[in-house]
Amino acid sequence: MECGCPGSKMMDRRDEDSGDDPTVAVKSQLRQWPIQLHLISPEAPYYAGADVLLTADCVAYAMGGYHSEYLKGKSIAIACPKLDAEQTIYATKIQSWFEDAKINTLTVLIMEVPCCGGLLHLAKQALAASSRKVPLKAIVVGLDGEVRSEDWVTA
């Protein structure tokens, strides 16, 4: 079903060659649970002083190398800025990462569809409101799983 929203626009890429050997096992780099932003506590020990990855829900499905290239060595939370409810809680938790968990860096990984920008906006708002500043990086991922841009951003 087609509609005007780029985030919901249908795309069929089944004819494209995946290029990979499907028999190769990829080790998970996830080192914590839970991961959904409503469920996590910003004061959980794995966030203290960590490099944190805030990932839009769809990203891990789009990127082939998500675990090895981005998740490895980082702590994580996931969220959907389009569908999730009560996002003021998200802003509070992100700010708590900066101020209470004293995280080292925050990287926000989002899809290129416009609605995904809301997650970066939340992170910027939380950083602007925070008394403690931290480097914030935005990585935008295309629908083909390739990185469109990777930039340090200011709140």
Added chain:
Amino acid sequence: MEALLNRGIKQIIDEHAEVGPILEAYGIGCVPCSVGTCLLKDIVDIHGLTAVQEQELMTKIAKEVYPDRDIVIPLREDTAPAQGGELTYSPPIKKLVDEHAWIKRLLAQIPAVIEKLDLSSESDRRLVRDMLDFIRNYADRFHHAKEEDILFKYFDENLDILQVMFTDHESGRAHVRAIAEAVETQDRAVVCEHLTAYRELLTEHIKKEDEILYPWMDKELSDSQIGQMFSAFADVDVAFGDGPAKHIAFIETLEAASS
């Protein structure tokens, strides 16, 4: 060709003067460098040229150095994009670039200060002492301390490019000492000579850092190192309290007085 890549750039330029303008055409300003011990291969690597640009540059240099040989430079496999357009920096490196902006504003005032300088006047001697106070405490202790004690520690400090930076810092300190002594003896010629030399040195030094060294360092540092460095810089800012703000206010006063 391997032998050429492993030679010091100053030596190559001394023997083949045309190599200087060739490098400059690609934004590589080694000719006025105060040290020039960097190897050609490191210089080509650090300037972030595209594979095609690097092939063109090396072909031109090879023709200049070996005019009788028909050397074919292969296209590098790595096709990393060239640094073009506006330079962007990670947050801690951006902090250093912003501090450079204040140092450049002091450097911009030096010609006007020299023009009217009368060292028999107590107010002019105080003006020079205040400028030295800015250089010693803002440019050197506050800013260079972040570079030398934090940023450079993430790299091999024996790298030629870092040795050039250390040498520039030491040369700057020598100019400051000479100015401080000459102010007290009211030796106008020496004060003007060293203020001018300091301005020239720091102008080139900051350009090298902003346009070449920092972008290269940003590429080399991991996100985690960027975070650690940002935090360490914040600690320095806290330790210096309102000192830097007073030095910035001095620059604004100096600019207002000369306008």
